[in-house]
Amino acid sequence: MASQKVGKGLSVSSKEEASGEFVVIKSVEDVLELLEKGADNKLVIVEDCGTTTLGPILSKISGVICTTGSEGSHLAIVSREFEIPALMSVRFNIEDYESLHGKKGKIVSIDDENGEIYVNE
Amino acid sequence: MSKIKVIYKLGDLGKDSIHAVGGKAAHLGELIRKKIPIPEGFVLSTSAFDRFLNRSPFAKDIRTLLDKEIPLTEIISTSQKLQNYILQTEITPDIKEIVIQRFSQLHSSDPTDFGVAVRSSANVEDLSQTSFAGQADTFLCIRNTTDLLESIKKCWASLYSARALMYVQQMIKVPLNLISMGVIIQKIVHAEVSGVMFTANVLTKDRNQVLINATCGFGECIADGKVEPDSIVVDKRTLEVIKTRVGRKSKMSVKNPNKDSTILVDTPPEKRQKLCLTTEQIRELVQYGIRIEKIFHGAPQDIEWAIERGKIKILQSRNITRL
Numbered sequence: 001m002a003s004q005k006v007g008k009g010l011s012v013s014s015k016e017e018a019s020g021e022f023v024v025i026k027s028v029e030d031v032l033e034l035l036e037k038g039a040d041n042k043l044v045i046v047e048d049c050g051t052t053t054l055g056p057i058l059s060k061i062s063g064v065i066c067t068t069g070s071e072g073s074h075l076a077i078v079s080r081e082f083e084i085p086a087l088m089s090v091r092f093n094i095e096d097y098e099s100l101h102g103k104k105g106k107i108v109s110i111d112d113e114n115g116e117i118y119v120n121e
Numbered sequence: 122m123s124k125i126k127v128i129y130k131l132g133d134l135g136k137d138s139i140h141a142v143g144g145k146a147a148h149l150g151e152l153i154r155k156k157i158p159i160p161e162g163f164v165l166s167t168s169a170f171d172r173f174l175n176r177s178p179f180a181k182d183i184r185t186l187l188d189k190e191i192p193l194t195e196i197i198s199t200s201q202k203l204q205n206y207i208l209q210t211e212i213t214p215d216i217k218e219i220v221i222q223r224f225s226q227l228h229s230s231d232p233t234d235f236g237v238a239v240r241s242s243a244n245v246e247d248l249s250q251t252s253f254a255g256q257a258d259t260f261l262c263i264r265n266t267t268d269l270l271e272s273i274k275k276c277w278a279s280l281y282s283a284r285a286l287m288y289v290q291q292m293i294k295v296p297l298n299l300i301s302m303g304v305i306i307q308k309i310v311h312a313e314v315s316g317v318m319f320t321a322n323v324l325t326k327d328r329n330q331v332l333i334n335a336t337c338g339f340g341e342c343i344a345d346g347k348v349e350p351d352s353i354v355v356d357k358r359t360l361e362v363i364k365t366r367v368g369r370k371s372k373m374s375v376k377n378p379n380k381d382s383t384i385l386v387d388t389p390p391e392k393r394q395k396l397c398l399t400t401e402q403i404r405e406l407v408q409y410g411i412r413i414e415k416i417f418h419g420a421p422q423d424i425e426w427a428i429e430r431g432k433i434k435i436l437q438s439r440n441i442t443r444l
Binding site: 010011012013014028029031032035036048053055056058059066068069070071072073074075077078080081083088089112113 | 283291324366368369
């Protein structure tokens, strides 16, 4: 399947690849909604990696994408606890990353430090 | 009413004090015993929190809410109720008195004194393989007793934030009425540079490497993810720097000149373009990391640190939960 690179960031987990459906999360309410609907195989996109609001769904989702942060961010720490791939300080090369919501794609580590995000076309 | 111990000096605590004061404070006490430089401070015990709850005019309502599992659909409303109960409860006079007395010994009214930090120390950190990282709130640069008492209540209340309640129920899986929290009150470090150090490379799982995140100013913005810090990998055996990445560090956290809090300001351009630690400082930091790891029987550590007038201070150390 053809895919397009839409962003890159710091890879902060030892797990290398994940695919699924992108979901943009902005609040505790969004987390609760996802818990109810089912969080399996979701690639979650968040802006705030200080609070670990994602805690309850981390065991289910397939990957984390955060627009801020680094290896030492709280979200990076808990993502590693659950051994799921996480990219921090992500820069998107598309204008509006929220348009990824509902689309399918993947995140891939390209080396020890960096990872890339792809959306299926 | 049986006599309870409300306050402990950090230096009087050790690894076995988790039940009395929570994980973070117990670890700090252990480090002080082993001569690691830790900022001076004291901790309000978990019993002090339990007494505060028991003597609240809302004690019954609080117990009723904590005694059963909260359905997901009610997490947010229950959290708001619990937090309101706490914020509306007066701290009992005996606790208030001793807190104010200890605070006055710790803090001088000198304007160059940055005040104290108020930080959570939950007892759940030890109950499972989870870190509880980023669940409860920290307050920095507190300089008067009114703000101090308010911050203590807010810190307690953060134990029942919606995200913390979800975390405890879904991840730690212990009944809510078993969780409690110590509150650490500690002298603020005038941080020129600060950050996080993992005594194992958490990215590659290599235990022979140390991974450091460093940035200018106060370090809470690293855990909060508000800055992209420098990243440094060091060989633990030779203390050689293996890899460095200069982070963007576009913002730094400093004392707010107009308020008793911290504020994010633009980092001066000359500081952004180079590593904020010297090779000498990196080596010294890693040596502390190795010592601290030994103190905790070789368990790799996640350490928060800061540098004040060229001297390294250790702010926190916890086990890396999965490696």
